[in-house]
Every structure is written in structure tokens, then in C-alpha cells.
Amino acid sequence: MATQHSRSAARLMMAPAVILLLGWMLVPLTMTLFFSFKKYLPMRGGDLGWVGFDNYIRFVTSSAFWPSVTATLVIVLGVLFITVVFGVLLAILLDQPMWGQGIVRILVIAPFFVMPTVSALVWKNMFMDPVNGLFAHLWQAFGLTPVEWLSQASLGSIVMIVSWQWLPFATLILLTAIQSLDSEQLEAAEMDGAPALSRFGYITLPHLSRAITIVVLIQTIFLLSIFAEIFVTTQGSFGTCTLTYLIYQRVLESQNIGLGSAGGIYAVILANIMAVFLMRIVGKNLDA
Amino acid sequence: MARSVTTQRKIINTAAAWGIGFLIFFPILWTILTSFKTEATAIADPPVFLAFDWTLENYEVVLERSNYARFLWNSVFIAGGSTLLGLIIAIPAAWSMAFVPSRRTKDILLWMLSTKMLPAVGVLYPIYLIFIKMGLLDSRIGLTVVLMLINLPIIVWMLYTYFREIPGEILEASRMDGATLKDEILYVLTPMAVPGIASTLLLNFILAWNEAFWTLNLTAAKAAPLTAFIASYSSPEGLFYAKLSAASTMAIAPILILGWFSQKQLVRGLTFGAVK
Amino acid sequence: MGQIILEKVSKTFGDVEVIPPLDLTIQDGEFTVFVGPSGCGKSTLLRLIAGLEDMTSGTLKIDGVDATHVPPAKRGLAMVFQSYALYPHMSVRKNIAFPMRMAGVDKAEQDRRIEQAAAALNLTDYLERRPGQLSGGQRQRVAIGRAIVREPEAFLFDEPLSNLDAALRVGMRLEISELHKRLETTMIYVTHDQVEAMTMADKIVVLRAGFIEQVGSPLELYHKPRNSFVAGFIGSPKMNLIEGPEAAKHDAHSIGIRPEHIDVTDSDGLWQGKVAVAEHLGSDTFFHVHGTGLGETLTVRATGELGYKHGDTIHLTPRADQIHRFDASGLRME
Numbered sequence: 001m002a003t004q005h006s007r008s009a010a011r012l013m014m015a016p017a018v019i020l021l022l023g024w025m026l027v028p029l030t031m032t033l034f035f036s037f038k039k040y041l042p043m044r045g046g047d048l049g050w051v052g053f054d055n056y057i058r059f060v061t062s063s064a065f066w067p068s069v070t071a072t073l074v075i076v077l078g079v080l081f082i083t084v085v086f087g088v089l090l091a092i093l094l095d096q097p098m099w100g101q102g103i104v105r106i107l108v109i110a111p112f113f114v115m116p117t118v119s120a121l122v123w124k125n126m127f128m129d130p131v132n133g134l135f136a137h138l139w140q141a142f143g144l145t146p147v148e149w150l151s152q153a154s155l156g157s158i159v160m161i162v163s164w165q166w167l168p169f170a171t172l173i174l175l176t177a178i179q180s181l182d183s184e185q186l187e188a189a190e191m192d193g194a195p196a197l198s199r200f201g202y203i204t205l206p207h208l209s210r211a212i213t214i215v216v217l218i219q220t221i222f223l224l225s226i227f228a229e230i231f232v233t234t235q236g237s238f239g240t241c242t243l244t245y246l247i248y249q250r251v252l253e254s255q256n257i258g259l260g261s262a263g264g265i266y267a268v269i270l271a272n273i274m275a276v277f278l279m280r281i282v283g284k285n286l287d288a
Numbered sequence: 289m290a291r292s293v294t295t296q297r298k299i300i301n302t303a304a305a306w307g308i309g310f311l312i313f314f315p316i317l318w319t320i321l322t323s324f325k326t327e328a329t330a331i332a333d334p335p336v337f338l339a340f341d342w343t344l345e346n347y348e349v350v351l352e353r354s355n356y357a358r359f360l361w362n363s364v365f366i367a368g369g370s371t372l373l374g375l376i377i378a379i380p381a382a383w384s385m386a387f388v389p390s391r392r393t394k395d396i397l398l399w400m401l402s403t404k405m406l407p408a409v410g411v412l413y414p415i416y417l418i419f420i421k422m423g424l425l426d427s428r429i430g431l432t433v434v435l436m437l438i439n440l441p442i443i444v445w446m447l448y449t450y451f452r453e454i455p456g457e458i459l460e461a462s463r464m465d466g467a468t469l470k471d472e473i474l475y476v477l478t479p480m481a482v483p484g485i486a487s488t489l490l491l492n493f494i495l496a497w498n499e500a501f502w503t504l505n506l507t508a509a510k511a512a513p514l515t516a517f518i519a520s521y522s523s524p525e526g527l528f529y530a531k532l533s534a535a536s537t538m539a540i541a542p543i544l545i546l547g548w549f550s551q552k553q554l555v556r557g558l559t560f561g562a563v564k
Numbered sequence: 565m566g567q568i569i570l571e572k573v574s575k576t577f578g579d580v581e582v583i584p585p586l587d588l589t590i591q592d593g594e595f596t597v598f599v600g601p602s603g604c605g606k607s608t609l610l611r612l613i614a615g616l617e618d619m620t621s622g623t624l625k626i627d628g629v630d631a632t633h634v635p636p637a638k639r640g641l642a643m644v645f646q647s648y649a650l651y652p653h654m655s656v657r658k659n660i661a662f663p664m665r666m667a668g669v670d671k672a673e674q675d676r677r678i679e680q681a682a683a684a685l686n687l688t689d690y691l692e693r694r695p696g697q698l699s700g701g702q703r704q705r706v707a708i709g710r711a712i713v714r715e716p717e718a719f720l721f722d723e724p725l726s727n728l729d730a731a732l733r734v735g736m737r738l739e740i741s742e743l744h745k746r747l748e749t750t751m752i753y754v755t756h757d758q759v760e761a762m763t764m765a766d767k768i769v770v771l772r773a774g775f776i777e778q779v780g781s782p783l784e785l786y787h788k789p790r791n792s793f794v795a796g797f798i799g800s801p802k803m804n805l806i807e808g809p810e811a812a813k814h815d816a817h818s819i820g821i822r823p824e825h826i827d828v829t830d831s832d833g834l835w836q837g838k839v840a841v842a843e844h845l846g847s848d849t850f851f852h853v854h855g856t857g858l859g860e861t862l863t864v865r866a867t868g869e870l871g872y873k874h875g876d877t878i879h880l881t882p883r884a885d886q887i888h889r890f891d892a893s894g895l896r897m898e
Contacts, residue, residue: 006469009384013381016380018381020437020440021440025403025406028414031417032410032414090308093305098305107309109551109554110544111315115500115518115540116500117516118319122318125532126322132333132529140333224407225407225501227500260412267407267409268406270407271405274405279398282401283398458650460649461643461651464614464616466637466714479653480652
């Protein structure tokens with residue numbers, strides 16, 4: 001609903017954003033695709049010619065591949081489980097009448113604003129260090145042997161650090177969703193004789209299902225590509241080498257660009273599968 | 289009408305919420321506290337909570353030794369520059385999509401969003417290569433452009449959702465009043481959208497400030513922002529807890545304060561308007 | 565000067581033809597009202613004239629000059645919107661000044677025109693306020709003030725009164741009419757309210773589904789509706805339309821008789837029926853009569869107070885010279 005004049009103006013004004021993003025997407029992706037079919041070792045001979053799907057096959061058949069898939073799944077699913085479950089509980093708690101709600105909200109949201117390198121380092125040294133960490137002191141106070149968190153329970157520790165960072169996000173979104181629930185619905189259910197647990201199961205949870213889906217999808221996209229937390233804590237050792245980190249190692253550490261690029265294409269495909277689901281939801285919302 | 293609740297219930301809620309809030313906030317609080325301790329107190333067993341000799345020594349050491357100001361300036365330059373650059377490119381685009389929607393607008397918006405989901409590691413080497421070729425490696429400009437590009441979809445989206453709340457009739461009125469497109473955007477749309485633009489700016493500044501993939505991989509000594517500065521403590525130097533804490537506190541304090549102002553916008557910005 | 569001529573103007577959105585090609589001439593100084601039910605294309609037609617939408621085909625001439633491809637800002641027209649569309653971040657003064665600022669009018673002249681418009685519209689005390697601090701009626705006046713200071717060729721009004729409450733609406737209606745008499749500028753006014761159309765217009769354009777059903781003065785439309793749609797749309801309460809044997813007696817497919825053209829008697833009427841609802845307004849009495857055998861309900865308007873109430877039987881006689889006859893396609897038969 002506009003004139004030809006404003007439509008052409010609109011196209012013109014959209015152009016910079018579209019062209020930049022198109023370039024940002026296509027140029028590197030094409031290059032990655034190009035490298036993925038080559039044996040390319042910048043430090044050891046450079047471009048050694050086309051190898052077809054060799055890199056793709058080598059990437060998935062290497063001994064590091066399946067452990068990295070496992071590590072990725074453990075981290076993504078673990079963090080999702082913790083943040084969603086505790087996020088729902090925390091959102092419900094914060095929605096209750098209390099004193100100082102605003103301050104509690106601020107306390108809960110704070111970890112989201114801490115830069116990933118800081119939170120990883122603080123957790124690694126000040127909490128999880130087997131000698132001087134706070135957890136070590138706590139364990140010793142109970143006469144237990146301190147745990148070497150980042151080597152003995154490495155995946156669990158990373159799940160814990162990342163969950164701490166993302167719990168605020170989940171809580172905040174779920175809280176916003178809960179607050180949009182019409183309280184008359186709950187009151188009507190109460191009048192109909194539904195006990196608290198049924199009210200939660202039949203009214204609150206279904207109302208939250210959309211928000212939960214969104215939390216799951218957005219977090220998945222971010223979690224698939226977590227980097228700094230691993231880079232700072234374990235550098236991918238002790239079974240914490242995720243798919244993202246494995247690709248990073250192939251590219252930067254072993255300088256095997258072809259192999260890393262093939263891995264990169266796998267990651268792109270994986271992210272796109274998640275993206276399709278998220279798009280569906282966001283797209284539906286656009287029409288409303 | 290709000291449901292009336294017994295005082296007893298409210299006390300339980302308050303205690304539980306404050307307890308959990310404190311627990312979640314504790315690592316940050318502990319970091320801040322430790323930054324005021326001496327190195328010996330910082331690792332003392334049993335840990336000292338408040339009753340220690342407060343000192344600013346760590347801050348002095350960090351400021352003196354590590355050229356902290358340069359990292360800080362790099363962070364401000366990169367986060368601020370990428371956000372402003374993004375806004376300049378995104379405002380006209382969001383105007384187009386919000387006020388002159390076509391059949392393809394929705395697809396373009398979703399496509400923009402999908403570029404945000406591109407795993408960075410998948411394009412790390414090409415970007416690295418391009419940066420070397422263009423002499424952008426370890427430069428603030430290069431990093432500013434990259435962070436602008438990765439946040440551009442979010443900026444466009446946030447602005448789009450804010451602009452959509454502005455009635456189109458007002459823009460049409462300005463057109464009838466003789467305003468050119470430039471006047472319309474400059475004198476009518478932008479002032480009306482100030483709250484939305486401000487929250488977009490704030491959230492994207494935070495996201496850029498905390499970005500820790502490109503900032504770690506595309507910088508070295510010259511252009512490294514605070515994320516990289518902190519990461520350098522993962523070396524044995526990290527064992528100096530008090531100094532690590534002081535450096536960390538300085539890196540997160542400004543953003544923590546900004547973040548508290550942008551809580552509400554956070555939901556909208558990160559869910560692309562799907563949760564309001 | 566503000567003569568506006570539309571020649572074969574049409575508009576389609578995608579596959580939907582909102583306005584089939586139409587011709588219309590609006591004379592300089594004329595107060596023209598576009599009226600019709602919602603979705604009839606009246607607002608679209610106004611926006612085509614304003615230049616806020618492109619015409620799919622046809623030409624628009626303002627004062628004899630082809631303005632088809634002229635952008636809205638350059639057409640010399642001012643528009644008052646349904647939502648008033650005031651700039652919320654500007655004071656009333658700045659709102660009114662905006663079109664002059666865009667046109668590069670010098671500051672002294674701006675102030676002079678603002679003072680003048682503010683005085684005429686009773687806004688002098690509110691010039692420094694923001695639109696958010698004003699009542700609906702005041703906002704409406706600011707919107708009009710913003711239009712006046714441009715000294716346009718023509719004013720366009722898009723349902724300007726529909727957001728006001730009933731009492732205010734009557735007042736603003738008078739103010740706009742008065743403004744027209746004073747300025748003698750062409751005005752085009754869109755409304756769905758036939759009362760506004762009847763009371764304000766020099767010329768009414770009745771639209772339905774993009775088609776012009778009739779163009780004429782209010783009384784022409786009242787006395788000689790070109791078809792049964794216009795007959796039913798103009799006049800309040802609505803004209804009674806009767807089909808069947810009663811219409812056949814007049815050699816017509818249907819006949820129409822306005823409520824005020826039916827006489828009520830205790831006995832000896834042409835028709836009789838039972839009063840379902842009697843509405844006593846003091847000056848008039850409306851009867852909604854059932855069981856006349858002429859269709860569902862017959863509405864009758866009698867002057868003054870008549871004491872009939874629910875359930876009473878009354879006799880009705882239409883005035884023979886006020887019966888409108890329509891053929892099977894709804895067109896008026898003379």
C-alpha cells in the first residue's frame with residue numbers, strides 16, 4: 001500500500017543492508033565450500049589440488065568426530081534441560097508476589113551480561129580450581145577430597161558454566177511469557193476446582209509452550225557455537241572438544257583448511273536445520 | 289485485580305526468591321569482593337567473605353601493567369562503532385520493511401535472521417584470509433565491520449518491531465505536509481522512535497562488547513578488546529585471583545549497569561519480537 | 565484555485581479491483597463528500613487524489629495540470645487524517661509550523677500564520693503543549709490548523725470525526741462547515757456517516773464497491789435517489805423498501821417510501837400492523853411496525869408525540885407522491 005515512488009525508495013534504502021548481508025553470507029561460504037573439496041595445508045605445501053568428497057569423509061571418519069558429536073550433544077541438551085526446567089521454576093517463583101522483586105530480577109539477570117571469557121575464567125579458577133577454588137575449600141570443609149572439576153568432570157563443569165550464563169535468558173523470556181497469561185484464566189480454573197498442580201499442568205505450561213520452544217531454538221543456535229568457554233577452560237581436552245571446537249582446531253591449530261572447511265559445511269547444515277524450525281515460529285508471529 | 293496473598297506466603301516467596309537470586313549472583317559478587325583482597329586473602333582457606341582489609345592495590349597493578357586503557361578503548365571503539373554503523377544501515381532498511389512492506393518483506397526479514405545463525409567457525413578461515421589480504425587483521429576497523437555484520441540482523445529486526453508500532457498515518461501526514469523522504473526519516477520517524485532506537489543501541493552494544501569468537505580470533509596485540517585481555521589470564525597468570533578479579537570487574541561492570549537498564553528490550557531483541 | 569478532475573481513474577491491489585475506472589469532477593470551492601459503507605473505496609479514492617497511493621490507470625488534474633505522477637508533497641493539497649496524525653514529539657506550535665518549515669516559509673510569516681490559525685481554532689492557549697496533553701477535539705483542531713497554514717488548493721478529510729464522541733462531532737461538523745464558508749477552498753471529505761454527508765456537502769458522491777452510485781446535491785439524493793442502494797443509504801431512519809404484490813400495484817419491482825412520508829391513523833389506512841417498538845423522541849415518534857404483510861418491519865416517523873405503544877394496531881398510509889419506484893436491477897423508474 002504505497003506509491004511507486006516510495007516503493008523504489010524502499011528498495012534503495014534496503015539495498016545496503018541486503019547487499020552487505022548477502023556478501024557476508026555468500027563470499028565466505030563459497031570460499032569454505034571451495035576449500036572443502038581441496039587438500040589445502042597453508043603451512044605444509046599449500047594448495048595440493050582437488051580431492052572431491054575426501055575431506056567430508058575424513059572429517060566424519062576421524063577418531064575425534066564422534067566424541068565431538070557426543071560432547072556437543074551433552075552440552076547442548078544438558079544446558080537446555082537445566083535452563084528450561086529451572087527457568088520455568090524460577091519464572092513462576094519470580095511471578096509470585098514478594099518484596100523487592102525488581103532487585104531479585106536484577107540479580108538473576110546479571111550473569112547474562114558477563115562476557116563469556118570472564119565467566120569461564122572466574123569459574124575455572126576461583127570456583128573449580130582443585131587447590132584454591134571455592135568448591136575445593138567447601139569439599140575440604142566436609143572432609144572430602146576436592147574434585148578436579150575440569151578434568152574429572154569436564155563436560156559437567158562446562159554444562160554448569162554455560163547453564164549459569166543462559167539461565168537468566170530462559171528465565172527472563174519465560175517470565176515475560178508468564179506475565180502475559182491472563183490471571184482470570186487461572187482464577188476461573190480455581191473456581192472450577194482445579195488444584196494448583198493441575199492449574200500449572202493444564203493452563204500455565206501450555207501457555208508457556210511457545211516461549212519454551214523459542215528458548216530451546218534460540219539457545220540451541222547459540223550453544224552449538226559456544227567457543228570462548230571451551231577455549232578458556234580446557235582448550236578442548238578431557239572430552240570437551242565440541243564440533244565447533246574441532247573445526248576450529250582443524251583450521252587454526254592443525255592448519256588443515258580443507259578438512260576444517262568440510263567440518264564447517266557440516267556445521268552450517270546443522271545450524272540451518274535448527275534455523276528452519278525457528279523461522280517457522282518467528283514467521284508465523286510476523287503474520288499476526 | 290491482583291490476587292490477595294497471605295503475608296506468610298509472601299514471606300516464603302521473598303525468602304526463596306532472594307535466596308536463589310543471591311546464589312545466581314554469587315559468582316559475580318565473589319569476583320567483585322575478591323578484587324579488593326590481597327592475593328593471600330583471595331585464596332585463604334576458609335574463604336573470607338567480608339572481614340578482610342580492603343585494598344585497591346589490584347586495580348592499580350592491573351591498570352599499570354597491562355595497558356588496560358587500550359583494551360578498554362578497543363572495546364568501546366569496536367562495540368560502539370559496530371552498533372552505530374549498524375544503526376545507520378539498519379534504520380533505512382527497517383523503515384522500508386515497516387512502512388512499505390511488499391510480499392517479499394517477510395522472506396527478507398527471515399533470511400536476514402538466518403544469516404545470524406551461520407556458525408562463525410564455518411567461515412573462520414575465509415574471513416581470516418580476506419582480512420590478511422586486505423590488511424585488516426588485528427585492526428579495529430576490520431573487527432568493527434565484522435561485529436556490525438553479525439549484529440545487523442538483530443538491529444534491523446528490533447528496529448522493525450519498534451517502527452511497526454508507529455502509525456503510518458503520521459508519516460503520510462508529513463508527506464502531505466511537504467516533507468521529503470529524508471525529512472520524513474530525520475524529523476518525524478527518528479525522533480518518534482527514539483526509545484526504540486535507544487534500546488536497540490543498548491542491547492547491541494552489550495552483544496558486541498561480549499562477543500568472544502571473532503574478537504579472540506581476529507585480533508592480537510593492537511586491536512584486542514577486553515574479551516581478549518581477560519582471555520590472556522587463562523595462562524598461569526590467572527592464578528593471581530585478586531588481579532584476575534580486578535580485571536574482570538572492570539570488564540563487566542560497565543556492561544552490567546547498561547544491561548540492567550535493557551532487561552525489557554532484551555526479551556524483544558533476542559526473540560525477534562516473538563515473545564513480548 | 566482547486567478544481568480537481570479524475571479521468572478514468574482506477575486502482576487495483578494485486579488482483580483485486582478496488583476502484584474500477586471512474587470519472588469525477590470537483591469544482592473549485594466545492595465541498596464534496598465521499599460517502600458509502602466501509603470497504604466501498606472512498607478512502608482509497610481520497611488517497612489516490614492525495615498521492616499516497618498510485619493510480620493503476622487514468623489521469624488526475626488539479627487546476628488543469630496533470631498531477632498523476634506528482635508526489636503528494638508537491639500537489640498543494642492538505643490532509644486531515646482519521647487519527648489526526650499529529651507529530652507526538654512536537655509542540656502544537658511546531659506541529660502547525662511543520663508544513664511551512666518544509667516549504668521554507670520565513671520565520672516571521674510562519675509565526676503570523678500560526679497566530680492566525682490558532683486564534684481561529686481556539687488554540688492560542690495550547691500552542692506550547694504536546695499533542696498528548698490535548699483532548700480529542702483539540703487534537704482535531706490542531707490537525708486542521710496544520711492543514712490551513714499551508715494555504716492549500718484543496719483540503720482532504722479522511723473520516724476526521726469518527727474518533728470523537730457524539731456531542732463533539734456535531735460541534736466539529738459545524739466548525740468545518742463554517743471554515744469552508746470562510747475560506748471558500750475546495751474540500752473533499754470522506755465519511756461513512758450519511759448525516760455528515762447531508763449536512764455538510766455541496767455535492768455528495770455515493771460509492772459502493774468502488775463504483776460511483778450517484779453524484780448530486782444532498783436534496784437531489786434525498787428526493788431522487790438513482791437506485792435502491794442510494795435510496796436506502798441516504799436518509800435517516802432508512803427508507804422502507806417493499807417488494808412483491810404491493811410493488812406490482814405500482815408497476816415496479818420494488819417501491820420505497822421514507823418513514824416520514826407515511827401517515828399514521830387509528831383507522832382507515834392503506835396498510836395496518838402492530839407496533840413492535842415505539843421510540844418517543846419528543847419532537848418525533850418512530851414506530852417499528854410488524855404484521856403489515858409487506859415484509860419484515862415497516863419504520864414510520866411521525867411528527868410530535870403520538871401515544872401508541874407496543875401491541876397497538878395502527879393504520880398507515882403512504883403519501884402517493886413520495887413513493888419511489890425501482891426496477892428489477894434496482895434502478896429508479898420515473
